[in-house]
Amino acid sequence: MDTFALAELLFPHITETPEDIEARYPERNLPEGARVTRMAPSPTGFLHIGALFGAMTDERLAHLSGGVCCLRIEDTDAKREVPGAVGAFIRMFARYGIHFDEGASLDENGEVTDRGAYGPYRQRARAEIYQVFAKELVRRGRAYPCFCTEEDLAAMRERQEAAKVTPGYYGEWAVHRRSTFEEYRAMIEAGCPYVIRFKSEGDPSRRIKMTDGIKGALDFPENDQDIVLLKSDGIPTYHFAHVVDDHLMRTTHVVRGEEWLATLPAHIEMFRAFGWKEPKYNHTATIMKLDGASKRKISKRKDPEADLAWYAREGYPADAVREYVMTLLNSNFEDWRRDHADAPLEEFPFSLKKMSVSGALFDMQKLADVAKNVVCRMKAPEVYEQALAWAQEFRPDFAALLSRDPAYSTAILNIGREDKKPRRDYGVWSELPAYMSFFFDETFVPGGAYPACLSEEDIAAIFARFRETYDESDDSAAWFDKLKDIAASIGLAPDTKTFKKNPGVYRGHVGDVSMALRVAVTGRENSPDLYTVMKLLGRERTFARLGAAK
Ligand code: GLU
Numbered sequence: 001m002d003t004f005a006l007a008e009l010l011f012p013h014i015t016e017t018p019e020d021i022e023a024r025y026p027e028r029n030l031p032e033g034a035r036v037t038r039m040a041p042s043p044t045g046f047l048h049i050g051a052l053f054g055a056m057t058d059e060r061l062a063h064l065s066g067g068v069c070c071l072r073i074e075d076t077d078a079k080r081e082v083p084g085a086v087g088a089f090i091r092m093f094a095r096y097g098i099h100f101d102e103g104a105s106l107d108e109n110g111e112v113t114d115r116g117a118y119g120p121y122r123q124r125a126r127a128e129i130y131q132v133f134a135k136e137l138v139r140r141g142r143a144y145p146c147f148c149t150e151e152d153l154a155a156m157r158e159r160q161e162a163a164k165v166t167p168g169y170y171g172e173w174a175v176h177r178r179s180t181f182e183e184y185r186a187m188i189e190a191g192c193p194y195v196i197r198f199k200s201e202g203d204p205s206r207r208i209k210m211t212d213g214i215k216g217a218l219d220f221p222e223n224d225q226d227i228v229l230l231k232s233d234g235i236p237t238y239h240f241a242h243v244v245d246d247h248l249m250r251t252t253h254v255v256r257g258e259e260w261l262a263t264l265p266a267h268i269e270m271f272r273a274f275g276w277k278e279p280k281y282n283h284t285a286t287i288m289k290l291d292g293a294s295k296r297k298i299s300k301r302k303d304p305e306a307d308l309a310w311y312a313r314e315g316y317p318a319d320a321v322r323e324y325v326m327t328l329l330n331s332n333f334e335d336w337r338r339d340h341a342d343a344p345l346e347e348f349p350f351s352l353k354k355m356s357v358s359g360a361l362f363d364m365q366k367l368a369d370v371a372k373n374v375v376c377r378m379k380a381p382e383v384y385e386q387a388l389a390w391a392q393e394f395r396p397d398f399a400a401l402l403s404r405d406p407a408y409s410t411a412i413l414n415i416g417r418e419d420k421k422p423r424r425d426y427g428v429w430s431e432l433p434a435y436m437s438f439f440f441d442e443t444f445v446p447g448g449a450y451p452a453c454l455s456e457e458d459i460a461a462i463f464a465r466f467r468e469t470y471d472e473s474d475d476s477a478a479w480f481d482k483l484k485d486i487a488a489s490i491g492l493a494p495d496t497k498t499f500k501k502n503p504g505v506y507r508g509h510v511g512d513v514s515m516a517l518r519v520a521v522t523g524r525e526n527s528p529d530l531y532t533v534m535k536l537l538g539r540e541r542t543f544a545r546l547g548a549a550k
Contacts, residue, residue, distance in 0.1 A: 043085035071103030315429025320371035371427025380414035520549035
């Protein structure tokens with residue numbers, strides 16, 4: 001077979017050679033040990049939470065080693081591409097502090113563009129590059145056209161199932177593998193659509209041994225499938241694009257989901273067919289969640305939390321999600337965080353060796369807890385700023401309230417924040433409208449139960465005395481002494497100790513006085529420190545609430 005003639009027949013428009021291309025993608029000039037990684041999402045929908053695991057791993061590996069992290073867009077499936085997805089992905093990664101040195105990025109008008117010397121970074125724009133290398137494989141007798149239709153392949157699969165043999169396009173089953181040049185030419189001249197397939201020389205009775213950066217030692221049969229390199233439109237499959245791009249972009253470390261382990265033997269065979277050094281592979285465990293007592297994958301269909309955009313909508317601070325993902329990525333992160341409470345995440349010595357080999361378990365409860373810790377470490381102005389940014393995007397009504405008097409809102413958000421043991425009331429911005437509702441007359445809802453031990457007259461008397469004696473300049477101790485006086489004046493115990501020591505003597509105690517005030521002023525039985533709440537609301541609003549209370 002004249003493979004050179006076949007290559008010309010298939011790729012008459014390709015005049016560049018692999019050497020021409022190689023010259024455009026030279027070895028990178030990086031210090032010893034620097035790692036080149038890439039995040040390679042397909043813009044076919046939303047970003048899965050798993051993408052953040054991958055992106056953070058890529059980013060940390062690259063930047064902790066003085067290397068380079070690229071964003072490559074795997075848009076080879078044009079039919080499934082979602083308009084606007086690339087821009088949305090770029091913004092989403094930025095939100096989580098993933099800095100890409102190269103790749104798809106946004107220009108000043110928010111349009112997607114390329115940045116860096118190893119582009120284009122969108123695969124459809126690289127079509128001819130793949131074709132140069134496919135042509136080369138045809139020339140070397142390692143690729144050929146296949147004219148099988150969907151129906152042909154389905155019929156073949158049925159025969160394979162009936163014969164109980166491995167399904168696929170390989171060996172004896174690879175019908176177009178042994179066609180003659182004349183046969184290929186006749187089909188092409190007849191206008192039959194075709195794909196380009198790899199001609200595998202692997203033998204599954206032989207095994208490949210390799211070391212995965214996460215999974216450790218791997219040992220699997222060689223590939224013998226003649227996988228598709230180029231689809232009938234001349235666009236590569238993931239497999240071929242991965243090999244060509246990661247070679248040309250000089251990727252040193254591939255981090256990707258473990259679902260790619262099955263086709264890893266084919267990828268390795270392709271690297272070897274070109275005589276290229278393969279990157280270090282790092283296959284990450286699938287993220288699981290508990291569903292009842294059993295574990296399962298986080299599913300795009302069933303779980304809203306599968307979508308990375310969901311966390312932003314819910315108002316999880318980006319840092320909280322990052323921190324939580326890091327606890328799942330590296331098992332020693334939590335210990336490190338305990339010892340370095342205020343250090344930026346970037347100082348953590350992230351390591352592939354600490355990555356989980358089997359499925360990481362995503363735990364929303366734990367995330368909520370981490371979020372509370374993260375928000376607890378923030379200063380009030382930062383809380384205000386982030387909460388407002390969230391509200392402006394997702395709760396404009398709440399944003400209007402928050403921003404009406406920024407000093408007031410910030411003071412509310414500061415409640416308990418400077419205590420020795422700061423309060424951990426909320427970790428997610430969407431908790432704030434409810435948490436803060438009673439501070440705004442527009443959202444205050446009367447409610448809560450008055451202490452059963454108090455009669456209506458008691459409550460009326462408490463409110464009346466309180467109005468007579470309340471002084472906004474009192475400190476919290478003086479304020480509380482006045483509540484004790486009020487308690488005594490209507491025959492309640494001034495404190496719980498007295499109350500308990502004299503069973504049957506008192507019908508209630510000072511706590512019931514403050515509860516009555518709390519219910520009237522906040523509409524609930526639990527609230528942050530009532531003294532502080534009243535100071536923030538101010539005398540007028542506090543008295544108005546008491547007046548309106550029944
Ligand atoms: N586009 C592939 C995916 O989304 C990328 C896998 C890889 O990182 O190589 O799964």
